[in-house]
Amino acid sequence: MLKTAVIPFLVSAGLLAVTPFAQAAAPVSLVFCSEGSPAGFDPGQYTTGTDFDASAETVFNRLSQFARGGSTVTPGLATSWDVSPDGLTYTFHLREGVKFHTTDYFKPTREFNADDVLFTFNRMLDKDMPFRKAYPTEFPYFTDMGMNENITKLEKIDDHTVKFTLKTVDAAFIQNMAMPFASIQSAEYADKLLKAGTPQDINQKPIGTGPFVFSKYQKDAQIRYKGNKDYWKPEDVKIDNLIFAITTDASVRMQKLKKNECQVTAYPRPADIKPLEEDKALKMPNQPGFNLGYISYNVTHKPLDNVKVRQALDMAVDKQQIINAVYQGAGQLAVNAMPPTQWSYDTTIKDAAYNPEKAKELLKEAGVKEGTEIQLWAMPVQRPYNPNAKLMAEMLQSDWAKIGIKAKIVSYEWGEYIKRAHNGETDAMLIGWSGDNGDPDNWLGTLFGCDAVNGNNFGKWCDADFDKLIKAAKATPDQAKRTELYKQAQHRLKDQVPMTPIAHSTVYQPMRANVTDFKISPLGLNSFYGVGISN
Known part of the structure; x- marks a missing residue:
């Protein structure tokens, strides 16, 4: 009896002891x-995938969001939205029951609501708001697209409804709101940081949903x-x-x-x-990349302010050799400032032929002496659009030496590279872009528009004719009309050569x-x- 009494007890006790561990994954x-x-963790301040991966794609949400693996817009922190008949008013209905993160440096006392949307966008709109004054910073993506000028009013209708009023129609507004820079911050956390005198922590200790x-x-x-x-x-x-x-x-x-x-x-x-x-x-x-690797020319620096010099540098680039050596079969030669899969891409545009002799003639016409030196900036990191910027820079250095231009290769740590480029310190630089929202404006406006000269328009090229075309296209809801305007803009860009497109890469x-x-x-x-x- 002792055995039969003790053994079941031990087995039961053993089962009780191990069951929680066996069940816990x-x-x-x-x-x-x-x-x-990353340079920081406040997505509104940045424009690169390195920064967005570390913040927008992990810590934060936006009102609208892109479906994973695609560019279709889906509900995010807004469950739905209404657009007025004139296309100037967007009313967002906010998701209820969403919690901000609890960490060792912040414990929220309320759920996400309209106040957080107002804080997020007012900080980008109003340089005089207390938090912006306490922590002065710029929001290059927001301003590159002219959203700081186009959003004329932001209203809280109730705790779960907000309304944006625009000055002019923005055909890509919902797509833009799904982009990383529009990540929603906690107004309560910002208030805590402001009171503590540490508003800069919003960029180092992020709180999102x-x-x-x-x-x-x-x-x-x-x-x-x-x-x-x-x-x-x-x-x-x-x-x-x-x-x-x-x-x-x-x-x-x-x-x-x-x-x-x-x-x-x-x-x-x-x-x-x-x-x-x-x-x-x-x-x-793997899949074909929705991207572009290119050379940007700073048109505010001599001799790059002369279009003939830019034309010369452009036609002296042996693109096919670069594709072969740098991309090794995983790249497609680029002609335009957007990939061929982007709607409105103009297939009639052709590259200037590779012609070093003609390039020499253009430099002579421009009064540029043989042996003139320019800086060529090369990225220190791999990006989807450029797997080896150092090798590409060395090949460009060799190409340009053949026409009498001495290119001095320069590089910096990635965050510093982008910061200095925004400040206009470059001559020529290697850079690129992966499309953010599937809209042509994300290429032509964000990279080459006048609104972007202090942001992603690293060439500081502001052309009135080009800008008029892309702004008219952005304010036109009809896609066929937008396509025609964007095609005209692509021709103007190609004629003025503020950049040399190199390649669209396959993404592995x-x-x-x-x-x-x-x-x-x-x-x-x-x-x-x-x-x-x-x-």
């Missing part, structure tokens, strides 16, 4: 080998996030721990991926693509075979909501 962690350190909660950042090393257990769309949070392992060297990223030290990695070198595709432990989805996304539901974004972002790891 092990935490799911995913390491992303990213290519560079997004699928991941910011935990820790070590520059040039790592960023750590926790899965948001209170996320309003719980099915999108399949990862408990998300780590960005900042790894600038592409070969090191690939080694880490093969060793399973990271499960997803950014931007493989073209030479690594075939070996990665052959590795059975990995998978390598290496990852471990057990990563589930990762979708390549046509907008050049790396998003981990909805992504999981299978056993």
Whole structure:
């Protein structure tokens, strides 16, 4: 009897002891080998994918959002919106029950509401608002698109309804509101920072409503996030721990991926693509890139202020050699300032033929002496549109030497590179773009419009005829009419040569075979909501 009494008891006790552990799922962690350190975590301040990946795609949401892996707009923090018949008023109906993140540096006392929308956009609209005065900063994307001028009124109708009034029709307004710069901040958190005298912490200790909660950042090393257990769309949070392992060297990223030290990695070198595709432990989805790598010419610097000089530099570039050496079969030669898959792309535009002798003649006509030196800036990081800026710069240096131009190659850390470029310090620079919203204005207006000369218009090119065309197109709801205007603008841009388009690259996304539901974004972002790891 003693045995029969004791043994069941021990078994039962054992079952009681192990059951909670047996049922509890092990935490799911995913390491992303990213290519560079973000400049900060306030999406409104920045324009690069490196910054957006680390903030907008993890910590924050927007009123409207793009469907994962596409450019279709879906509801976000707004469940729906109404547009007035004249196209000038947008009324957003806000999602209820959305919680801001709770961290060791902030604990919200209320849920998301209209006050947060007003704070987010008033900070970009009003330089005299207290928070903006306490923490002066610029919002280049917002101003590049002229939204600071076009939004004339922002009203709180009630706690869950806000209304935007525009000066002129903006055919891409809903798409623009889904872009990273429009990420919604917490007004309550901003008020706490303002009272504490630390408003700059909004850029270093972010608080949002997004699928991941910011935990820790070590520059040039790592960023750590926790899965948001209170996320309003719980099915999108399949990862408990998300780590960005900042790894600038592409070969090191690939080694880490093969060793399973990271499960997803950014931007493989073209030479690594075939070996990665052959590795059975990995998978390598790919798709044509909605991107453009190009040379920007600063038209405020001599001799680049002369269109003949820009024409000379343009026709002296041996693009095909660059495609072969830099992109190694993973790039398509670019002719226009947007990819061929963008609606309104003008197929009638052709490149000037590669002609060093003609280029020499143009430089002579412009009075440029042989041996004239210019700076050529080369990006320190890989981007979807340029897998090897250093090699590209060296090839351009060689091409331009053949026409008597000495190009001095310059580079800076990525954040500094962009900051100095915004300040107009460049002569010629390598840069590029991945489309953000599927609209032509995101290329022609954001990169070359007059409103963008202090932002992404690194060439500081402001052409009245071009600007008139793109602004008329943006204010026209009819897509056929918009297409015609954008085609005229593309011709004007090609004639004036503020840039030389080089390539559209194919985007490859290496990852471990057990990563589930990762979708390549046509907008050049790396998003981990909805992504999981299978056993």
